[in-house]
Amino acid sequence: MIRIDSATAAELWSVAEEMAAAARRETLRHFRQGGLTAETKEADRFDPVTVADRAAETAMREVLARRRPQDAVLGEEFGATPGSSGLTWVLDPIDGTRGYLSGTPTWGVLIAVSDGDGPFLGLIDQPYVSERFMGGAGRAELSGPLGRHPLRTRPPRPLSEAILFTTFPEIGSSEERAAFDALAGNVRLTRYGMDCYAYALVAAGQIDLVVEAGLQAYDVQAPIAVISAAGGIVTDWHGRPAHEGGRILAAANSRIHEQALAILSRVG
Known part of the structure; x- marks a missing residue:
């Protein structure tokens, strides 16, 4: 660096x-x-x-x-x-x-x-x-x-109380959609169509998770820096660096990131 x-x-x-x-x-x-x-x-x-x-x-x-x-x-x-x-x-x-x-x-x-x-x-x-x-x-x-x-992200709370955002309800491939649906079935509220504003709301402490697939580097690098500085974490669906894009999991804190990752990482 x-x-x-x-x-x-x-x-x-x-x-x-x-x-x-x-x-x-x-x-x-x-x-x-x-x-x-x-x-x-x-x-x-x-x-x-x-x-x-x-x-x-x-x-x-x-x-x-x-x-x-x-x-x-x-x-x-x-x-x-x-x-x-x-x-x-x-x-x-x-x-x-x-x-x-x-x-x-x-x-x-x-x-x-x-x-x-x-x-x-x-x-x-x-x-x-x-x-x-x-x-x-x-x-x-x-x-x-x-x-x-x-800017400060939300403190940990159970996945069952979380708010989850994504841009498209038809996220990714059928396999990726199934993983997203499995996660959505475990949270309190799921909302769609927010584009980059969803990532801003993670950083601002308003929501807990953003999950997307098929993104490019220019879609995610600014959100990664903003959320990380606010105390959150952004990785791919297997916990790896995500700054080149692909499947994205943005979380308010490491605990809820771990819970979401346990569901999303089942995708190959």
Whole structure:
């Protein structure tokens, strides 16, 4: 892992917040304005991308080109750009484009900084409600309409009292769906369709678990950093590092993570 001193951490946070502000402007320019159309990235299912996705990532990359040109970039819309510093900015300009198209405020802008060991700084920004969840490199903080507050995940409680979120009820393959259903059958409440906002709610101490499958690095690296800084844990369904994506289990604490893992890890 690259050692980050306090001055560098402050610079990285300054850049991340400037990028988030730039992405806010671009996403709000089109949100709920009517007439927004989307292309689909895949022929066999609707995987939308809009002008707002591309404009937001372009705006963030322009900030990086000016302030941190030595760093690499991995973005959902424009792929990978090499760097020389050993640090990579991992960007999802609109995580939850389906929600964005539908007018729900559950989408967000994801920004992470990663080294060879994974993400150590992350930001989840929800422009429409002006909430920004920040974690890592000396921060675990939420800023929003009610001011600034520390982020802290929920303390342990029985799985039978837990709240579980996922984005799609038809999660993953039939085998993965069966594992998710087995877990859902053991919790108090299961909710769907929250995109990256679900991970933010884990960090904020509102819910206990998020379970998903088929994710990419740009979907998870910011949530990993934010949740970890707030006291939670994010792994794959076998307890391994998850920063490259795949099957994701985000938990408020190690105890409920262990209980959920015992069910999900039955999948091969």
